[in-house]
Every structure is written in C-alpha cells, then in structure tokens.
Amino acid sequence: MVTSPLRIGLISLDHWYWAFSFAADVATCQHARLVALADDDIERGRQVAERFGVERITAEPLLRCHPLSTTCLSRPLFLQ
Numbered sequence: 001m002v003t004s005p006l007r008i009g010l011i012s013l014d015h016w017y018w019a020f021s022f023a024a025d026v027a028t029c030q031h032a033r034l035v036a037l038a039d040d041d042i043e044r045g046r047q048v049a050e051r052f053g054v055e056r057i058t059a060e061p062l063l064r065c066h067p068l069s070t071t072c073l074s075r076p077l078f079l080q
Helices: 016-027 042-052
Strands: 006-011 032-038 056-058 070-073
Touching: 006 016, 016 032, 016 042, 032 042, 042 056
Parallel strands: 006 032, 006 070, 032 056
Antiparallel strands: none
C-alpha cells in the first residue's frame, strides 16, 4: 500500500538546537516531508528552508497558509 508522506510544518526556530535536529531528521525520513516553516526571523527561515528543502516560509500562522498533516512547535508555550 502506497501512502503519501506526512506534510509537516515547523513553527519557530527559536530553539534552533531542537528545530534543526528535527528538520534534519524529517529530511531523511521517507514517510514525512517538511513542507512549511514559520518563524519571526524570515532570513533565518530562508536559510533553514534552503538547507532542508522546505517549500514554504512565512511569518504568518501556518494553519492559514498551507495544507498540512501536522505541525511541530519548537518553543515552550509559556514563552509566547
């Protein structure tokens, strides 16, 4: 049975040590793709997108701009 890979969006690169590791793991997984990234620092987002082949970079909330299977948040909720 062939299924489509999960389409994952990553929210925030503030905790880069976790976010970069996560992006690298997804990039090597045949069952998932990192397709969208949202970060306040758009230049940092562009660099990560280029490195890991992300289709969409935005400073806007991901849920409004891209069809996703799931999202991952890389910053503690209490810091928002």
